[in-house]
Amino acid sequence: MRRIITIAFLCFFQLCVAQNFYEIKWKGESGIKYTALVEFFEKENIKVRVKYTVKDGTYKVAKYKCVGKYLYNEDGTKYFVFDGEDAEMVYSSKESTVGYSADNFVFKNMNANNEFEKLYTYDDQDLKDGKLDNIKDATFKKLDPAKDFTKAYIHSFFWTNEPEYTTYTSLISSTASTSTTTNTSSSSSSSSSSSTVEHYRLKFRNKCNKPVKVLIRYLNFEDEWKSKGWWEIAPNKTVYVEDSKNRIFYFYAKTTDGKLVWSDKDNKRDFKGKKYGFRKLEKSNSDYGSWISDITCTNQTSTQSATTSTSTGTTTGNQFNKNVKLHLLMVADTNDPQIGSSVEQDLNDVTNLFRKAAREIGIKYGINKLYGNTFDKSSIMSKINSLGIKPNDVVIFYYSGHGYNDTSGSNRFPNMSLDGSDLGLESIHRYIKSKGARLSITVGDLCNSIPRTRDGIKSDEEIPFKSGFLFDEDKLKRLFIYSKGSLISTSSGKGEWSFCMTNSNGSMGNGHFTNAFINSFAKEASKVNDNNGSWRTMFSRAYNEAKSRTQYQRNQNGRYGQSGFNSNTITYN
Structure with missing residues (x-):
């Protein structure tokens, strides 16, 4: 509930x-x-x-x-x-x-x-x-930083030695969304979608201890060779540059102090009236998707040209796009006369969040929505069995709706109130884990107490703006690629209700926890902070935010506010 x-x-x-x-x-x-x-x-x-x-x-x-x-x-x-x-x-x-x-x-x-x-x-x-x-x-x-930011614009507010200048200018060329082809099938009660990237998405990772500037030549989607630059890449940062259906790119790079240069004197091309020698980059296999090329300094004190080498992360792109798939199962009680519009917003917002994350790092994904006429145990089990989960996949099960728990029992996690037979949140988590995915996450935004009639409670504890999705690729990769294990989360402690919002005009908003989770995910994976991409930190922040917003609401157990928790075995490579 x-x-x-x-x-x-x-x-x-x-x-x-x-x-x-x-x-x-x-x-x-x-x-x-x-x-x-x-x-x-x-x-x-x-x-x-x-x-x-x-x-x-x-x-x-x-x-x-x-x-x-x-x-x-x-x-x-x-x-x-x-x-x-x-x-x-x-x-x-x-x-x-x-x-x-x-x-x-x-x-x-x-x-x-x-x-x-x-x-x-x-x-x-x-x-x-x-x-x-x-x-x-x-x-x-x-x-939109990708379109509206320029170095001159950022410099009009910040000194170049301020960390914000480096952070904000790095957003100029690295926030474009991935182009994808999506196949979607849907009905009034359930839908699923999947995506594969059908082009090469080149990114450069600077493994030097100095910032570098990169210029590229690539074949665009109109089959024209174009030169494009410059991208400035800070040490240990990765920047997306361009997409192409041709797996051959060319690049010229130099450190910002001009002491190290990556070039080829036999392949001169013009860019804005000046000739540059471009090195050839060729992906070693034909797998589409994200492709990271490492710029490494073999002699970081050298003042000579062409004394460094570039290594291409071909296995990275192959791993992202061939061996990893994100399966999202979103279950929402949209037919409920009281909270239906709230959980429908949860369904749309959570789906959008994980779709954007998957596209940013170029992995395949499947969106599976169970709501309306398929909001039942048999549909859930059937959908899980049909996914074809593989050992390197990621499975996220997200439930938004009513829930309950017999407070005299020993189970800390609630049951989902489905049409027909109910199902325990912990039971579905165990079943998903048995499918052998590398990472299994089960999330429930539901009450964890005895049922009770709901009534409206007024509060002014909501922020007016949602956090943005300026995702940092390295943080997303840590969350989805370099992690393994399982996590099960519930939005409220035993004997507590979970609350949802209504807008001041009477329309419904997200569940408090779901809203906090989306904001916390955006913060944890953002380019503009020092977070490192941790599921534990992300959930902890979401629990604290949801509890703060509901701190004056008294629960069945006499405590105030909803106190979410999880059981977590996730580790990182």
């Missing part, structure tokens, strides 16, 4: 899609134009950089952090605010003693679609006695 908790789940235009960089522009009272670059992952830590030019021509950059929170006016009108604090100057083109007052951003005027229509900015001097005075209109834009 999942209980309903009424939440103000706020979206500004379409901010609930998978994005986490935003640009805000506004004009100050003196006519100064401000531009803010916002990195948003969670409401407690919103990073802001602001650039502007004052009247005497001085160019300035300030930085600060915001905390997202609700604010109420005297008439009861509710806003969502990015509350800025602790601003400091980062750069000024002329000597100046003038500091910076952190800006705040307020979202208001929610429409019938549960979306904010207006954005304003103000500073703390405009907030008097709890009222917003002298607020200024602002414009808002979602940013």
